[in-house]
């Protein structure tokens with residue numbers, strides 16, 4: 136089985152985010168980046184298939200130079216090889232542009248399964264997975280919380296609302312967009328990190344995969360981003376921990392709960 | 394003024410409330426409104442939507458549409474788009490909407506934006522507003538070309554309440570799906586029912602590690618005689634069982650007092666607790682979106698405040 140995992144690198148969860156000077160995205164210099172959380176779960180799901188039998192796991196990402204670090208991490212976790220696509224014209228790419236690039240990458244090989252995350256933790260778009268499936272003309276399921284591969288098909292559970300799960304049977308090849316919590320994500324072992332240095336990391340330009348800037352021109356553009364206006368908002372308390380605690384206890388008493 | 398096509402949604406046999414939110418949004422933009430509704434045996438619901446502002450409702454009534462499938466729904470919605478040539482297509486950002494909308498956009502090579510909570514006209518164009526970075530920022534977006542597709546956050550807009558006489562027209566559909574629906578399953582409910590709790594103290598990723606739920610959060614939970622809750626990452630990481638999770642994919646709670654500790658306030662968490670009677674938030678980031686729904690808060694390190702609060706509560710009880 137041949138598996139593609141689409142990974143995005145996003146700002147680290149603990150990074151202090153500030154709006155960049157042109158007001159349309161965050162300031163990227165000086166902050167740490169990491170693999171999108173949803174994609175860690177997607178990669179783990181692929182690696183479990185590899186552990187269970189014969190499978191090659193390829194990871195692909197689109198992003199500037201900094202993303203090689205995340206690809207190395209993925210290789211360290213157990214992926215077999217990595218593909219890194221970048222071109223300056225992708226700096227303002229929208230989800231459909233990203234999906235077109237990933238589709239061009241996927242079309243060069245025959246993958247049985249493509250894993251994506253449900254959404255990226257920075258933009259929260261949740262668009263690339265279903266778009267990529269459409270461009271590859273394969274079926275897809277989003278918000279996947281369980282997979283069961285058997286005889287050229289996969290039984291999938293999709294998370295709906297309020298604790299309901301939808302179970303369906305999907306033929307391969309297919310695309311699965313994974314929800315967090317589907318598995319327990321492994322760490323890259325020291326040995327894995329050493330081995331990763333020798334694994335192939337293929338860097339490609341758009342022209343290498345038969346695309347150009349015009350083919351991925353964005354339709355979606357960000358006018359501006361801003362800190363949401365504070366509505367009534369919370370009464371923010373100040374003082375020492377003991378002083379704040381005393382004020383909170385006063386309120387809890389007033390509510391008749393003490 | 395855009396001509397808008399609303400993709401209605403049926404849930405458990407009835408028209409989903411979020412569809413009427415799409416109606417309100419579409420009508421607010423002032424252009425023509427048409428709707429498409431998919432399902433099996435949906436005559437009555439289509440009638441209802443047409444009488445509640447949905448305009449002309451294209452009813453795709455087919456046994457193969459009884460269960461949602463991305464393939465089947467996308468092909469029928471595409472048929473409706475081709476027939477009506479709308480400028481704007483509105484779809485609920487629900488588990489089926491977030492699944493089918495980007496697929497449609499790729500099929501039509503159309504511009505799309507997901508999970509918006511506001512759409513306004515600006516200089517002859519549309520301006521879409523949504524959250525980014527799990528609620529830390531908002532962004533305003535433009536979508537080039539026609540048609541434009543937007544999925545809309547459920548609950549963000551008040552449902553349309555007017556009554557209008559619309560019409561229903563059959564849309565003959567021949568849906569086919571590569572995926573085969575097997576069943577709907579309810580996740581096993583645990584014994585930890587938060588819906589009846591008077592006080593809930595919930596911990597998020599900010600607690601850092603599982604031991605801190607015992608060492609830091611539990612003393613406060615016990616001092617208050619509260620129940621413990623959690624955000625999703627805590628449950629995903631296996632620190633607490635799923636029955637502790639509050640939010641859109643956990644429990645929806647409405648206690649007299651909800652204390653959120655080290656929780657950022659992503660929309661999926663907020664929908665599970667924002668109707669609590671009184672909300673206290675403790676988060677070291679003063680810009681954390683949880684403070685928008687909180688009544689009282691402190692932008693401080695939880696590891697300093699929570700033990701102090703547990704002590705103060707215990708002392709007040711005497």
Ligand SMILES: Cc1cc2nc3c(=O)[nH]c(=O)nc-3n(C[C@H](O)[C@H](O)[C@H](O)COP(=O)(O)OP(=O)(O)OC[C@H]3O[C@@H](n4cnc5c(N)ncnc54)[C@H](O)[C@@H]3O)c2cc1C
Pocket residue numbers: 148253254278527596597598599600623624625626627638639640641642643644654655656657658659660661662665675676677678681693694695696
């Ligand atoms: C379809 C779907 C369904 C979902 N369902 C749910 C759901 O049911 N429930 C849910 O909760 N989420 C749900 N999510 C996930 C949601 O989007 C967020 O990822 C999640 O709520 C974030 O949890 P958190 O606030 O604990 O973590 P984070 O967003 O990482 O926030 C941690 C917070 O802790 C603060 N912090 C860190 N250290 C300290 C300290 N020492 N003192 C004080 N504060 C500190 C930080 O400032 C930060 O704000 C869902 C997502 C999707 C896509």
Ligand SMILES: Nc1ncnc2c1ncn2[C@@H]1O[C@H](COP(=O)(O)O)[C@@H](O)[C@H]1O
Pocket residue numbers: 141142143144171173174177195196197198230233250251252253254255256258259260261262263264
């Ligand atoms: N730049 C990228 N490179 C590789 N994969 C991506 C990229 N952007 C998004 N993806 C994949 O698409 C999923 C959904 O992303 P999004 O549509 O941006 O929310 C992510 O979880 C990734 O699996």
